[in-house]
Amino acid sequence: MCFQGYSSHRTRTLCLSPLLPLEKAFYLANIIVFHLLLFFLVHVVSKEYEEVLGSNNFLEEGFPFLGIKKDVSDFEWTFWSHWASHGLLWLLLGHVILSWLTLHLMAQLRLCCWLVYGMWGIAWLLGFRGLLVMILYALASYVVSWWRSASACWLCNTPSRCGSWTHLARTAGHASMTRLVSPMLAAAQSSTLFWFLLFIFYLPPLPNGPIVCFSDFVAQVKMPNQRRDQDGLAWAVRRMSRLVCWWLLAETMLHVLHSSAFLHHTQLLQSLSPAVLGGIALAQVSFFYVKYLVLFGLPSLVMCLDGLKPPPLPRCVTLTYSFTAIWRTFDTGLHQWLVRYIYLPLGGSQTGTLRLLLASAATFAFVAAWHGGQKDLLLWAGVNWLGVLMEYGVRSLCSKPCVKSWLSAALHPLSLRRATGLLTAVATIITIWSNLIFFAGTHVGEIYFKMFLAGGPWVLGGMLAFLYCCAQLGMEWENLAAQNHKGSV
Template structure:
């Protein structure tokens, strides 16, 4: 361990560099505000004293829009079904959650979207019966490649009124591909010895577990089934404390992410080569820091909400991302940022 005075000095220097760099980005954001507004249509917002908001991070804007409109309410519905089934139908809890996930999928993506997901699942399960890992990988890659076939894309777009609805189906199918790949590989390795937990119904329970349905985090099939078989029992008081503390933390992360894109137009400046060429090196450093730290805080929210629901279900979610400012190598980045995906790759 380093001496306390030395640790304090490094901490002070680190915070100093961060905040000074962010201050430079803030000044540039205010200086070019009118030009950026014309070019990128900055949004007027009532939050943060009427400051304008940078809406150019597609992922954040997309999930916030869907979250506020429908997904957050469907997650609350999942939580209610989960708690009720735990109290009254513990034995049938996986099937209750599976049924709820299928209804939620139908509600958001329509009968066509649900049918496509079921078709992918059925094809993957059928190929897994050969118990050959190479065939499973080829099947998953083939199903994934169909998302980029122009005729199929046009047909799927025709099912929906808006582009955002089509993108939601696209993202959901992409994440589901990781999930049916995980199930099918486990079936290839252990299907003959653990038939009970490698049935088509367990695959559906895994595929339609709603908290991780659209965007993750990733849970491998063996982790999911192990935890479903032996869920951690917590008292109502402990669960309530976990829920309230989790809501406060998620609200703080959301507030921090929103504050960043109100004070610093990091994505708009990053998308404008003329502004990038005009700013100082301190500002460029601040833009780089702000980009990766916004990405970190964004995923604390996007993974934090489903992780909290998973925890309330009595399961253990993958660890949340570790702060990128505390990492010194990309080896640590991949291990510690998307922990669920890392476990999937290792498995």
């Protein structure tokens, strides 16, 4: 979806002139102060309205030693926390133990054990009827893949988006859809049925991701990146410790900052000050990031222990300053899947403006439908589509030699970078607003839109100042990452 996802790195940013050390320290200090101040305001109103939020079943008793209630209105976190405590963690631990034993005792049967254990895990989660449905659906998809028709592959997978299933079955259906489309469109007929089924029933990423493409999975399984035992154990302990810290941070945020509960109580939300509304938005976006560090981090850890290389974990949202960067770096596996199987087959950015518009519109339309297809999601996807198009247009314009030479003559590199930071701060405001619609619906989006209009210059100026600092540090982080990559090459 990032239109220059497969082009050279030089088109990604207008200017990456390094910042002065004092300026970097100033931006970092402002970001820390803004976070602490806004989170403190949210905590104060969370305590103030605890009874109101609790009466609507948005809160329940939390950790006893904290003496405060926990926000349980985030359905996704509550749902997966329930399943984690009811056997899902043991299921993943069983996969790790089985994989290690087969690797050291009967390596030739390791993949077969992955497949059998994955099927057993699906039967435990969805019942044997659910397992049978997935097997039959996988076999039908494998037969359809022989036709070498992309249209037939997509039509075959349409039913996985339909039906009144439980949330767990629906989530597995969404995951299996991306898994089925991937091998079918990757010419799975050249592979055996075993590889097809192994990819679909490989357990660690099946419940909730991350998404992996079929060709990448097969290549990594055939050439695993196995660590030596002593290095692998130390690495696994570090990763597990980090994962536990992310989980503790997420749980602490739910106890201290009831941002999700406020977003579900629109009448109360309307009565809050602009500063508190800004803090709630920041807290909710931050929690969403930490939540997916946990939800993607656990299966990614298991995949790494199997010798595979999962997609990178989400990038820190504080340092993500554009529509394009959000889509490229938050759910990297989904981004790669969309680019490979929707955007590029429909033309991408190399076949003219009309094909680019069609390919990008189809990509975002699929994302909206894949998440549920409601009006709120269509608006969210539409705003992001327009935002990515706008950023692509600006980058294309600024990459023209005449424009680049004019900008170089008119502005000092640092001045150009600061102007870029201001523009991306505006884009980030729109990104956050669209994500609030994704989190809680258009009614919450209307409340925040009215806040932008009625808040006056101090509200807008404060948001721009904070997001400008975030954008500058985000560009600095990209600059350092590019230098490190160039040095390693």
